[in-house]
Amino acid sequence: MQENKAIEVSGLTKKFGALTAVDNVSFDVSEGEFFGFLGPNGAGKTTLIRILTTLLKPTSGGAVVACCDVAKFPERVRREIGVVPQAMTSDLDLTGYENMDIYGRFYGMPSRERKERIAYLLELVGLTQRANDLVAAYSGGMRRRLEIARGLVHRPKLLFLDEPTIGLDPQSRQNIWGFLKKLMEGDRMTIFLTTHYMEEAEELCRRIAIIDSGKIVVIGSPDELKSRIPGNDSIVLTVDNIPQDIIARIDKLSFVHKSSVEENKIRVFVESGANNLPGLIDEARLSGAKILSASIHEQSLEDVFIHYTGKSIREEEVKKVSFLVGAGIPRKWGR
Numbered sequence: 001m002q003e004n005k006a007i008e009v010s011g012l013t014k015k016f017g018a019l020t021a022v023d024n025v026s027f028d029v030s031e032g033e034f035f036g037f038l039g040p041n042g043a044g045k046t047t048l049i050r051i052l053t054t055l056l057k058p059t060s061g062g063a064v065v066a067c068c069d070v071a072k073f074p075e076r077v078r079r080e081i082g083v084v085p086q087a088m089t090s091d092l093d094l095t096g097y098e099n100m101d102i103y104g105r106f107y108g109m110p111s112r113e114r115k116e117r118i119a120y121l122l123e124l125v126g127l128t129q130r131a132n133d134l135v136a137a138y139s140g141g142m143r144r145r146l147e148i149a150r151g152l153v154h155r156p157k158l159l160f161l162d163e164p165t166i167g168l169d170p171q172s173r174q175n176i177w178g179f180l181k182k183l184m185e186g187d188r189m190t191i192f193l194t195t196h197y198m199e200e201a202e203e204l205c206r207r208i209a210i211i212d213s214g215k216i217v218v219i220g221s222p223d224e225l226k227s228r229i230p231g232n233d234s235i236v237l238t239v240d241n242i243p244q245d246i247i248a249r250i251d252k253l254s255f256v257h258k259s260s261v262e263e264n265k266i267r268v269f270v271e272s273g274a275n276n277l278p279g280l281i282d283e284a285r286l287s288g289a290k291i292l293s294a295s296i297h298e299q300s301l302e303d304v305f306i307h308y309t310g311k312s313i314r315e316e317e318v319k320k321v322s323f324l325v326g327a328g329i330p331r332k333w334g335r
């Protein structure tokens with residue numbers, strides 16, 4: 001069956017002076033698809049979303065969104081899309097209802113349709129009881145939910161979400177995931193999301209593009225991406241020193257597919273974590289490493305990112321955590 005395309009991007013590039021923020025990016029998103037861009041801070045996700053939502057002109061290349069070329073017909077594109085930017089943009093001095101109503105008016109929706117649509121959306125995001133409270137009294141999670149609902153008032157075909165759960169607590173994040181899924185089932189929307197949380201990409205997206213330094217590294221479904229990297233499990237050894245030849249020695253072990261070092265962690269891709277852990281620990285000890293902790297986990301999108309880029313998506317978070325807890329306390333890996 002031929003699927004209609006909601007987004008078609010070809011050779012898209014955006015430069016800021018000498019910096020190439022988006023570097024020759026090409027991909028398609030089908031109608032009704034939940035598509036994600038996963039990448040670390042500074043990868044170019046917001047720049048890309050700003051181009052696709054007509055807020056920024058590309059340096060070269062082009063994109064068709066919903067109906068039209070974004071550079072040639074920005075107004076037509078804007079009518080078809082909903083946008084939830086990375087920064088919170090709801091008005092603190094208005095109630096939740098008023099924030100949504102302004103949007104509906106802006107899009108010229110008749111009063112009755114506006115009322116019904118806003119009531120439906122407030123219910124969907126669990127804010128019916130708080131609709132008449134000032135947004136200033138909302139928590140971060142409630143504000144985010146309101147802003148997603150607001151992006152849907154004019155019944156867009158396509159919704160763009162730039163890091164929708166950034167900085168939220170796990171419960172608010174789960175809550176947002178829940179109604180985004182409901183939205184996909186009910187309204188058959190196309191959703192384009194960016195995130196640096198691999199769990200979020202894995203939970204929500206049918207297909208994912210992994211982006212790093214402005215370039216698409218790989219595109220596929222979460223399962224496809226995981227099946228492209230060697231082994232089934234990762235073992236992470238946290239050590240207090242990294243002996244010089246340790247990687248060379250570990251790579252020689254017959255059960256090891258690949259290994260890498262980041263800070264004081266050695267990550268090893270193997271077939272079976274449980275079977276291979278003892279042999280790995282023996283080899284690490286023989287090479288002179290003092291092991292502080294070891295953990296096994298099923299391969300995740302984090303491993304896919306490391307496989308293709310050689311670094312962790314959570315680099316900055318890892319640094320922050322080790323700064324907070326002091327050296328030597330291992331960070332938990334796994335899902």
Ligand SMILES: Nc1ncnc2c1ncn2[C@@H]1O[C@H](COP(=O)(O)OP(=O)(O)O)[C@@H](O)[C@H]1O
Nearest residue numbers: 016019021039040041042043044045046047048
């Ligand atoms: N308006 C701008 N002027 C100059 N540099 C920018 C501008 N916007 C973004 N950048 C740079 O482009 C790169 C990508 O940024 P961004 O798209 O915000 O990444 P992400 O959203 O993935 O964190 C970063 O290096 C950022 O500093």
Ligand SMILES: [Mg+2]
Nearest residue numbers: 045046086163
């Ligand atoms: Mg961003």
